[in-house]
Amino acid sequence: MxxxxxxxxxxxxxxxxxxxxxxxxxxxxxxxxxxxxxxxxxxxxxxxxxxxxWSRPTWSKRERSMVTIALLAALGHDEEVAMHVRATANTGASRADIAEALLHVAIYAGVPAANRAIKIAKQVFEQMDAEKGA
Structure with a gap:
């Protein structure tokens, strides 16, 4: 820098x-x-x-995480979805939170966008689980 x-x-x-x-x-x-x-x-x-x-005090990191994942999923930004799903380990957003956010994506941005993001989230969660077990 x-x-x-x-x-x-x-x-x-x-x-x-x-x-x-x-x-x-x-x-x-x-x-x-x-x-x-x-x-x-x-x-x-x-x-x-x-x-x-992200440093604003109005929302928690958990809330920002859920909204960010939903927006990225709606826009089809797969790499960013994966990065932010992985970040949930640090933000406090649970897997149930992310599932709820992606249900909103399905209704408000389309089933294909949500379907793709769900697939990505599942893959990331599998990787995170494997890393914990290693």
Whole structure:
């Protein structure tokens, strides 16, 4: 990160929240693969998404997690759905919470979008269970 972004309070708060939600391993991997090309994007999402939106006190991380997964599923952003389903280990959103959110997706955004997201969630949960057992 460039010195200007790394020094802002919004960036520092964003990095703290991003790590709390996604985990150190994920954030470290994203940072280690950052290049000059995508550095501005990484700074933007750290400050705007994580330092502003996800850091707001109005909703809990659990609530934000459920809404985020539903929105990503409705939009068909499969990789992001998987990432945020994995993050539920840190946000407090239960599997039942995610199932309810995806039922809403089925009604308000379409059965195919929900069906795809359910498949992704099941795969992620299976991976998480296997990692716990290892």
């Amino acid at each position: 460039n010195d200007a972004a790394a020094q802002t309070e919004r960036y520092r708060q964003g990095m703290t929240t991003r790590r709390a939600v996604l985990g150190d391993r994920h954030v470290d991997r994203a940072q280690s693969s950052t290049t000059d090309f995508d550095r501005p994007f990484q700074e933007l999402i750290t400050e705007a998404a994580w330092g502003n939106l």
